[in-house]
Structures are given as C-alpha cells and as structure tokens.
Amino acid sequence: MTVYLNRRTFVVASSALVATGLGAVSSANAQTTHMVEMLNVSPDNPRLRNVFEPRLLVVQPGDTVSFVSVNPSHNSASADGMIPEGAEPWASQISQGIDVTLTVPGFYGYNCTPHLGLGMVGLIVVEGDGMMDNLEAAQAVRQRGMAARVWDEIWAEATEQGLLG
C-alpha cells in the first residue's frame, strides 16, 4: 500500500514530532520546587513539636526546596558538616522562609537554629552521581540534645526507603 503525503500533512506531522521531542527534553530537565513547612506542631502527630514537614525529602539536581515559615520563630539553616563538598550553605532569618536550589548530589542536613536542641532537623537527599560521597561524614556529625534521637529516626527512614544504598 502506498501512502501519499501532501505538503500540509507533512508540515503538521513534522511539527508534532518536533514538539513532542522538545517536550520530552524539557520535562527531563524540569526543575521542580518542593515545599517544606516549618511548624510548631506536626500535622500527623500532635505530640511532636517543632518540626519540618516533611523532614525527609528526595529531590533531583537543580530542584528548589522552598522553606515556608508557617509558624513564627523558626528558620532553616544547613547543618555544619552535613552538606556535600562544593554545595552552598544557607540560613534564613528567624520567622522567614527561604528558597534553596540544590545542584550537587548528596545528603543535606539542616535544622532550625533556635530549635536544634529540641530536634527540629531535616534531611534532603539530592539523587545523582556521587550522592553517597558525604553520607558517612553527615552521619558522623555529633548532634545536640533531642536532635540525636530525631536523626536516628530520619536515618532509619532513609534506610527503609533505600536511600542509603
């Protein structure tokens, strides 16, 4: 069977192919914004106070994490010794949110500065080549007060999700 294409059909079909290809490429490089709320009380467990929600987040390189100040007196600051080499540390003002774009794969620990001792901490995992490079160093950081217990829980969650290899 012979299929004849006129000019109009050819142009429409070609355009559709190009558009589809471009869409695929752009979705592969899409930069997603993830939201993390800074809260006085966990929405899932009222007995948990001073929390990031969610406290464990998995993102792709180039994604942005937006820390939203829902309740006052909280902030987000990268934890000393808990971000990959070459990554930019961050710290927001108290009661203010901040947008952080993460490009280097690895484990990013962060906390609320005044509530660190009460265990207001969180972890972002940026997937990609070399993401495991700073895992050991991040886990070795000595934690203050209640943060030690919360970090144990977070590492356990990350293990359950298969993020630690």
Add this chain to the structure above:
Amino acid sequence: MPTSLPAKWDGRPLGPSKGIPRPAKTKVVNRRPPARRWGFGHDLLCFVCIALFSLYAVAHADAQPLVADGPAISIIVEQRAGSTELYLGGNAQIVLEHLGTDPNLFLNDDGYVPFQQFQSGTWDLGDRLLSGVRVEDQGQPIPFEAMSLMLHPEEIVVPFQDAVDAVMSVSICAVLDPPNDLQLQDATLYAGYIAFHDTPIDDLIASFANLGRSGPEPIDVSVRTFRDGRLVSAFRQTWSEGQPLRLIDMPAGQQAWSLSLSAFAVPNALMALLFVAGLIGSVTSMRTHLRPR
C-alpha cells in the same frame, strides 16, 4: 382565765407578767410544712456538678502548677527507652539562686532578659545552669545535656503538665511577644535536658555542689514522672540548697503529697458532708413541721 382578747387591746405584748390575760392555745389541724423550693434531685444534681467541676479544676490546676501557692520549682521527668528527659520550671531568680548560676548570664547590659540573643539557641545557657549539678542513678553519673531554655513573663501562663507541654515552654516560639524590659524576678524560667542511656534508669538523684555560701530558704519542689507519656508518680519535697534532690522516687521520710488526689478528694469530701448535712436538716425540718404542737 379569759379565753379571748380583751375588748380593748392597747397593742402591748400579751402575757402574765403584764397582768394581761393571753388567749388560750388553739389546736392546729391540717398544718402543712412549708413547701421546699428545691428537691432531693436538685441537691443530687448540684453534688454531681460540683464533683465534675472539681475534676475539671484539678485537670487544669495540674496544667498550671506554677501558681502563687504552688511549688517554687516544678520538675517533669519523661522516661523512654534509651533516654530520659528532664524539664524544670520556676521563678528565674529562685532557680538561678538555688542552682548557683550567675544571673548576669541571662541579662543584657541594661539588666533585662535578652530575647534577641536567644534566637541563636539557648542550650549553652542550659548547660551552664546545670553545670553545678551531678545527676546519678545508683551512684553512676547520668550526663544530661541541655536541649533548650527559655524565660517567659510570669504573668503569662505557660502549660507545663507533661513533656509535650514542656517542649514548648522551653522554646522561643512560645514567646510570641517578647518584652524588652523583662527582669529576672518577673520571669519564669523553663529548661529542658536529655540524657541517653543503654539501660533503664531506676532512680535519679541530683546532687549539688557545695556553693560555699549561706543558702536561701528551703523551697517546695514538685516532681512529676512519666514513662512514655504516662504519668507514673507525682510528689512534692522540700529542698534545701546543697541537699540531694530525688527526681523519680518519692524521698524517704517525707510525706507523699499527691496534688491530683488531694485536690479532688478534699473538696468532694466537704461537699459530701454538706450534702449529708443538708439531707439531715431537710428531714429534721420536715419532721418538725409535721409534728403537732
């Protein structure tokens, strides 16, 4: 003796002393007692309401122990598998005085509480506060580490009932409108500590360094101990500076005092007495009225 009023009565009391004849007693028939305004059901309902109210009051009194007639220092112990949390609250000046801590650590140059500085974390202050205290379990030291510490204006009631409340009381996020001119004598101090341990803690005794000065007056200290969020003991003890302070079990030789039990039992016992007295009174009154004269 005449049996009726004199024909002309001048209004003076009638009686033999006046020489004026009094009328003869008349027999009262079908005399009914005055109707009671409220019945037995009403009394019973009142009693139940008061009992419920006292229960409600007790629950809230426990939530706000740092009142004028309450203990000078309140302590909450939360025991979990592998860790023990310790929270204390009390008037800032009293706490600092009894723990031998330099009050200037908690003041700015103007002599006021520096809330702005607290935004960078207060665990260092918490560690300083407990630096002269040795907490041990059967002779073995338990290293408590400060989680956070906070001061609140004393007129603001901060819930301090259990560890969940306590976490907020030691947080700066609970101080919504920090004043610029708060002094220590007008502030309530809350501090939270945690210790991690492999084996369960059976007893917890805090001993204090000899501060080498004449200590302040003994104070009342209340201790509420929880295991996994469940209250397991509550007692008060009198504590003098330099003396060991028991943090889990009731100290020997001191009278146990349960806030919840006595606060519930005393008013209800009184109400029960009043209720019974009222019943007896009612019955007596009815019998009196029913008795023919």
